[in-house]
Amino acid sequence: MAGTDYSSYLRIDELLDLQHPLTEGAHDEMLFVVIHQAYELWFKLILHELDDAVAELQAGRPQGAMAPLHRTVRVDELLIAQLRVLETLTPEGFLEFRDPLKPASGLQSGQFRAIEVLGGLDGTTPAGASPLSHHDQEELRRRAGLPTLFTALCASLRAHGLDAPVGDSPELRERRIEALATLYRDHTTPERAVLHRVCELLLDHDEAIARWRFHHSLMAAREIGSRPGTGGGGIAYLDGTIAQRFFPELWEVRNRL
Numbered sequence: 001m002a003g004t005d006y007s008s009y010l011r012i013d014e015l016l017d018l019q020h021p022l023t024e025g026a027h028d029e030m031l032f033v034v035i036h037q038a039y040e041l042w043f044k045l046i047l048h049e050l051d052d053a054v055a056e057l058q059a060g061r062p063q064g065a066m067a068p069l070h071r072t073v074r075v076d077e078l079l080i081a082q083l084r085v086l087e088t089l090t091p092e093g094f095l096e097f098r099d100p101l102k103p104a105s106g107l108q109s110g111q112f113r114a115i116e117v118l119g120g121l122d123g124t125t126p127a128g129a130s131p132l133s134h135h136d137q138e139e140l141r142r143r144a145g146l147p148t149l150f151t152a153l154c155a156s157l158r159a160h161g162l163d164a165p166v167g168d169s170p171e172l173r174e175r176r177i178e179a180l181a182t183l184y185r186d187h188t189t190p191e192r193a194v195l196h197r198v199c200e201l202l203l204d205h206d207e208a209i210a211r212w213r214f215h216h217s218l219m220a221a222r223e224i225g226s227r228p229g230t231g232g233g234g235i236a237y238l239d240g241t242i243a244q245r246f247f248p249e250l251w252e253v254r255n256r257l
């Protein structure tokens, strides 16, 4: 009978052949390479789950978005927990292999930018940073034309009779927040309970990424002090990103209850 085995199915040999530290003798560079690769794998899964959630919400099936959003939030928590592993890297251990990495930086993570775009941010890298790869730029252009999590949520709200139009004007925004407030004030029917749960899962995701930004900035300060980052930014840049929110209207609705 035809079959497979663990290492063929999971391509373990190829996977374990992908770690190539640049500095000979720098013990901690293996951690640095592995942890970035692990992040990119988790980002891949997050995008897989969020794309599914968007499709379900866009089709007016909020129930179908619950499982992928729940899984996303669990993975978000892992992203935060992994920073504790990175914090076992000492600043002097990092300096042993840091210079040859430049100008490589997390700034150039196309998948992180894609998660931002799904969250409704523009996903652009700051001026002066090295550009993303051609492939990443193409992928972000493709994604820019697709519904975001929030516009897809609005489609589901509308499919269930709530007045949640899409658009940037203050009047449309106000109508959406009022629709959300109506839902938050009363979510006792099964249909409304699902919509409310989806909103709270989206907020969990937003909060988790903000916590990751905060903890990543603290971790970076611990590693490099006030030096510029390998991508030319630094802690002040990172601190400026902590206040970003994917779904400001889900935060604003708290004020209307």
Ligand code: HEM
Binding pocket: 035, 036, 039, 040, 086, 089, 094, 104, 105, 106, 107, 108, 109, 112, 216, 219, 220, 221, 223, 224, 228, 229, 230, 231, 232, 233, 234, 235, 237, 238, 241
């Ligand atoms: C020693 C470890 C690390 C240090 C010192 C560090 C430091 C920094 C700094 C200073 C920046 C600002 C841009 C720059 O100048 O490079 C940055 C950006 C970034 N880093 Fe890290 N980082 C580390 C590890 C990681 C890891 C493991 C990830 C996981 C993928 C990551 C993801 C990112 C992302 C996504 C950005 C862009 C954030 C944004 O633009 O909002 N970093 N990092």
